[in-house]
Amino acid sequence: MKAIKNIGLLIFLVGLSIFTLLPLTGTFTLSTDNLKKVVTDQNIKSEIFVQELENTVVGKSFNGVSALSSKITTALENANAHHRENKEYNKVMYVGPHDMAATLAKASGEGFIVNNKILMWFLTFGLGIIGALVFILPNVILLGKKGIKNDGIYHEKATNRGWIAWLVFIYLVSFYLLLYFRPEYAVNWTYTLDPLSLWLSGNLAGHWFVYGFMYSVVMTVMAVRMYIKYRHNTYQMVRTTSVLFFQIVFAFLIPEIMVRLQMPYYDFKNIFPLDYDFFFQWNLRSLLNSGGIGLFILVWGIALTLVVVPVMVYFFGKRWYCSWVCGCGGLAETLGDPYRQHSSKSLFSWKIERWLIHGVLVFAVGMTLMTLYSFFTESSTVLGIKTQSVQNAYSFLIGAIFAGVIGTGFYPIFGNRVWCRFGCPLAAYLGFVQRFKSRFRITTNGGQCISCGNCSTYCEQGIDVRAYAQKGENIVRSSCVGCGICSAVCPRGVLNLENGPLEGRINPTEVLLGNDVDLMDLVNKKS
């Protein structure tokens, strides 16, 4: 069994290595025709840019994307500088230089990778999936009887911040940086997914399609791991199935199919303010120009935030979204599960958490108010501040760095919910409702707690669950995403996630059940 696992690991690493090397390989030649096509598609008016590309790029063969990319970005920046100087603003290209490089590179690829897309898919994603499954499936037998399977977590280098964890950390951070800021390097990956993308939406794959596909695949494979690890725990099985379903169907498939049907690309479960650009001008325009379905999406999006969130949180707690539906939560609960113990439980972290997450919420709401003001008054500034700059700052700092690079990259070191705990503005909003008006609570079972600390250790949201449980208090915390792991790992059956009446939900008691009844009265009277 161990041998099978090792073979799986080896296959996985081969797939991962090929995947990792792909951005550095490949031959790229931009033909005049392809350049023309991109110029038309992208509506490029800068003849200087086209001219420079014709001189430096067209017809030449580049090995690896980086040489090509530097030519394109320089050309674009030079052209833009020139047009700005001459005040030819209609010729300025507002697309990012690296996005332009990605587009042109995509049109220039040739050779083995482009001619063997399916084979390349198999050598990267295929081997990765097969290897990971071969690595994970023997656990059905190796893990033995049903029960809690946390043996050795603090002995393993992968799960105890050892060198493996640090390697994964570096890899993930680099991957996200590349994806957000150097998309041209993802071009070879996109080729491997062209067949699937064409079949789904009719378009060639872009780097966000690669990301969406990878996201779904990683979640699926790691969900298999969850199913095996928590096979005694029905709550975990049902919950995992739910997040997986919403990721694959709602986040990945439906938007692609909508594109095929000439509808706007939309993830029906992505809720503002997590979906921070929902009210951005270009999105509103696109929705308003898409007829009935656009209007429906507009109403749906607003209703999600204003009606669905409060009603659902009232009945089920924040968990209905954070650990049953949300994509960020879904990745955290599958890929991130081996790292959940790293969230800090200190009071200090809790303080930082409250400042940061509410800060981001204020930022998101403020930015959206500016956006709407600009949209309706058609002025590009609010009180002298450019709406566009605020949006760009948010997209960069929160959308890319916090949610992506830090949110996922930091899993192996700071736990799997860094974004959800410290950054997500939607989580802050859901949390308000959960804290002040919800039927959800984690009930503490009388006096049964032995203060062992398993619950606190494995709470991904850094809640010191034990601090409440050992006092006999229910846990009513805005940050709790209802993952149910504290309840699962408790060796004494102390914790239970429940939706019950509001009355008695918060129950600060001084003396625990099982003690002298009169003493309880005495102490509670005083406090």
Add this chain to the structure above:
Amino acid sequence: MEHVVIIGNGIAGITAARHIRKLSNKKITVISAESDYFFSRTALMYVYMGHMKFEHTQPYENWFWKKNRIELVNAYVNKVDTENKTLLLQNSQAIKFDKLIIATGSKPNMFGWPGQDLKGVQGLYSKQDLELLEANAPNKEICKRAVIVGGGLIGIEMAEMLRSRDIPVTFLVREASFWDIVLPQGESQMINEHIREHHIDLQLNTNLVEIISDENGRAKAVTTDKGETIACNVVGLTAGVSPNVNFLKDSGISLGKGVLVNQFLETNIKDIYAIGDCAEQHQAIGNRRPVEAVWYTGRMMGEALAQTICGRKTPYNPGHWFNSAKFLDIEYQTYGWVFPEVSKKEYEQHFHWRHPKEKICITVAYHKDNKQLLGINTFGIRMRHQIVDRWLTEKRDINYVMEYLKDANFDPEFYSRHEKSIVAHYNSIFNTNITPKKKSWKRIFSNA
């Protein structure tokens, strides 16, 4: 300012300290020789098994003590001078007190077995024992087999710990069935099966005779009263614990097995009290034992004594008995009293149900005349403490319990529920016709 000194930073001593701080401004000092900070003894196993690091077993962050003005001293108390109200520490420091709380816990029982002092032989009680086990049994290459002597809660925990590193374990149990001095037959049998499922070599009705040394003074084998010799590298002695009170011998404080106290947790000497594992009641309370060595009772005594020390004299008057444990993968909870066959009262009768396939069962003890509920044991089913406690207080009969059993279920959402088959089994035995009522939040929260 009155100076309250507490010996022992376990759950009993620390609970007392915290509550005294809440109620008063007294000067509080806690002395302990085991660790700088309070930690949860019950979690030691999880550190060895890699579920947690030692720091995770500490329920309060390190700044907590200073902020709450609870002074911590890491030292061993050699002697209590009751006349001068002074403690003499091993480092020859002296500490004066106005009130003294003895909360020194327990120590593992050693029954004078030949070889019990050899290297590789150890109990499992303290942080130091944990460190010793890490040294003695880091992996299955160095520890090729371990023998555990004594079939109680700590014994089975130690077996589980060693198995988590794939170390072969032989488990010597004196009784005919695991822990059958506490558990009724059906349950005890089920645990026997479960222990064996985990590939633990369970030897019932077997006693340790001798531990044999190698040439370096290390244990290399044990012999049993079955005439068997078992080669091993580690011997775990887990035959119960007894109060850790030897250092009090000549202090004038009266001792039995533990420090003798009355219901107010007072010793024979004014201003000196004892709580937790080390306290022994002159007169046992109800069905309880005079020495109660469990987590919860230490905590309750700490809560009660804090009231007394802060001027509201309060007896230790615990409510209904409860306890819980985990046998490998099976969670166990008990409420009220369910006695095993060996010590069952003549009026006590049992209703027992066991799941046909899974390791799940329930035993309900009731009075044979009026059917009054006496206690409930569950294995693999979580029960709602509040509800069972209320049933006991209200002296409900077993028919009522069956009817409202669903109110007491505390298993997580989506788990399969067993009330239907439990009650069906009950009906078939007692010729009753009870249908279990739907779970009702209203009932659960009424007079909560």
